[in-house]
Amino acid sequence: MKIRLVPALLILFVMAVTIRLGFWQRDRAHQKEALQAQIERYEHAPARSVGAQPIPLASIEYHRVRAVGRFMPAHVVYLDNRPYQDQPGFYVVMPLELTGGGYVLVNRGWLPRNADVRTAMAPYRTPTGEVAIEGIARANASRAFELGQGGSAPHQQIRQNLDVAAFASETGLALQPFVVQQTSDDGDALVRDWPAPTTGVDTNYGYMFQWWGMAAAALGFGLYAARRAAKKGI
Template sequence: MKIRLVPALLILIVMAVTIRLGFWQRDRAHQKEALQAHIEQYEHAPAQPIGAQPIPVASIEYHRVRAVGRFLPEHVVYLDNRPYRDQPGFYVVMPLALNGGGYVLVNRGWLPRNMDSRTTIAPYSTPSGDVTIEGIARANASQAFELGEGGSAAHQPIRQNIDVGAFAKETGLALQPFVIQQTSDDGDTLVRDWPVPTMGVDTNYGYMFQWWGMAAAALGFGLYAARRAAKKGN
C-alpha cells in the first residue's frame, strides 16, 4: 500500500498535538485535585496570625488566618455587581490596621443594593476599636468582568474590582498582598455566605477526552483515506 507523505505527516501532527493537549488537560485536573485536597486540609488547620511581615500569596492563599486590628472605614470600597441569591448587592472591602504595624484588606461580606438609588449604601455597622478577624486568605476580593478599567477607577468608593497592589499605592497603606475573606461575625449585619471555591476538574477531564477523541478521529480518517487510496491504486 502506497502512503502519501504529506497527508500522513499532517495526520501525525494533528494526532501528536491533540494527544499532547489531552495530557495537558489531565495534568491540570490532577493539579486542581491536589489543590482541592490542600484546601480541605486547610479548613481544619489552626488559623495563622497575620502581622506586619509581608506573606506571599502563594504560601497563604486558602489558609485560615486571624488578624487583630482596627478597621479604616475612610478607605472602604464597595465592589459592585456581586449578587447573592439573585439579589444585587456589593462586597464591602475595608483595610484593617494591624496591631503591631502593617495593613490587610478584608472582604467583610455582602450588602444588598438600594434598588431606588444605586449609589446609596444600605446601613451596616463597623467596630470602632480593635477587632479580631478570622477568615480565609484569598488572592483577591473576587473578580467580576469589566471592559478595560471599567468601574474600577481609583478614589471611587463603588468599583467593579480592586487590585491589592494598586490600592496600596492609591492609599499609601503597606498592605499584605492578599485579602482576608472574613468568616467571623462581629454583628455588622453583613452576609458571609461565601461561595465554595470550585476547581472545575470535570471540565478538564471533559476536554481531555475531547482532545483524545480528536486524535482517534484523525487516526481513523487517516486509515480510511489510506484504504481508499489503496483501492484506487489496484
Template sequence: MKFRLVPALLILVVMAVTIRLGFWQRDRAHQKEALEAQIERYEAAPPQTVSAAPLALAGIQFHRVRATGTFMPDLAVYLDNRPYNDQPGFYVVMPLKLQDGGYVLVNRGWLPRNIAERDRIAPYDTPAGPVTVEGIARADASRAFELGAGGSAPHQKIRQNLGVASYATETGLPLQPFVIQQTGFLPAAKDGLVRDWPAPTTGVERNYGYMLQWWGMAAAALGFGLYAARRAATKARTQVQENPPKQAQAQDSQAQGKQAPKDA
C-alpha cells in the same frame, strides 16, 4: 493500503499535538485535585496570625488566618455585580489597621444593592474599636468580568474589581499581598453583612472535559486518515480495473496478433 507521505505526516503531527495537549490538561486536573485536598487540610488547621511582617501569597493562600486591628471605613470599596441568591449586591472591602502597624484588606461580606439607586449603599455596622477578624486568605476579593478597566478605576467607592497591589499604591498603605475573606470576628456582633461564601473551586471538571476533547480530536484525525487512505486505495483499484496498464494492453495486442493467422 498505501499512505501518501505528506498527508500522513500532517495527520501524525495533529495527533501528536492533540494527545500531548490532552495529557497536559490531565496533569492540570491532577494538580488542581491536589490543591483541593490541600485546601481541605487548611480548613481543619488552626488559623495563622497576620501581623505587619510580610507574608508571601503562595505560602498563605487558602489558609485560615486571624488578624487583630481596627477597620478603616473611610477607605471602604464596594465591589459591584456580586449576586447572592439571585439578588444583586456588593462585596464590602476595607483595610484593617493591625495592632502592630501593618495593614491587610478584608472582604467583610455581601450587601444588597438598591435597585432604584445603584449608588445608594445600604446601612451596615463597622466596629469602631479593635476587633479580631477570622477568615480565609485569598489572592483577591473575587474577580468579576469587566470590559476594559473603567469599572475598576482608582478613587471610586463602587468598582468592578480591586487588585491588592494597585490599591496599596493608590492608598499608600503597606498592605499584605492577600485579602482576608472574613468568616467571623470577635467580639461577635451582627453587622448587617452576609458571609455565606461559596466554596472555593478550582475547575478540575473543566480540565477533564478539555482532556477528552483533545483526545477525541486525535481519534478523529486518525479515523479521517484511515478513511482517506482507504478511499484513495479504492479509487486507485477502480482506475486500474477501468484503465489497464499500457504493458498489459500491449501484451493483449500481441496475443491477438499471434492468434490472427490461425483464425484466417
C-alpha cells in the same frame, strides 16, 4: 496499497499534537486536584496570625487566618455586580489597621443593592474599637468581568474590581499582599455565605477528552481515506 506520504505525515502530526495537549490537560487536572486537597486540609488547620510582617501570598493563600485591629471605614470600597441568590449587591472591602502595625484588606461580606438608588448603601455596622476577625486568605476580593479599567479607577468608592498592590499605592497603606475573606460574625448585618473555592478540574478533564477525541477522529479519518484509496487502486 500505496500510502501518500504528505497526508499520512499530516495526520500523524495532528494526532501527536492533540494527544500531547490531552496529556497536558490531564497534568493540569492532577495539579488542581492536589491544590483542592490542600485547600481542604487548610480548612481544618489552626488559623494563622496576621501581623505587621509581610506574608507572601503563595505561602498563605487559602489558609485560615486571624487578625486583630481596627477597621478603617474612610477607605471602604464597594465591589459592584456581586449577586447573591439572584439579588444584586456589593462586597464591602475595608482595610484593617493591625494591632502592632501593618494593614490587611478584609472582604467583610455582601450587602444588597438599593433597587432605586445604586449609590445608596443598605445600613450595616462597623465596629469602632479593636476587633478580632477570622477568615480565609485569598489573592483578591473576587474578580468580576470588566471591559477596560474604567470601573476600577482609583479614588472611587464603588468599583468593579480591586487590585491589592494598586490600592496600597493609592492609599499609602502597607497592605499585606492578600485579602482576608471574613468568616467570623460580628453582628454587622453583612452576608458571609461565601462560595466554596473551586479549581475547575472538571474543565481540564473535559478538554483532555476533547483533545483525545480529536486524535481518534484524525486516526479514523486517515484509515477511512486509506481504505478508499485502496479500493480505487490509487
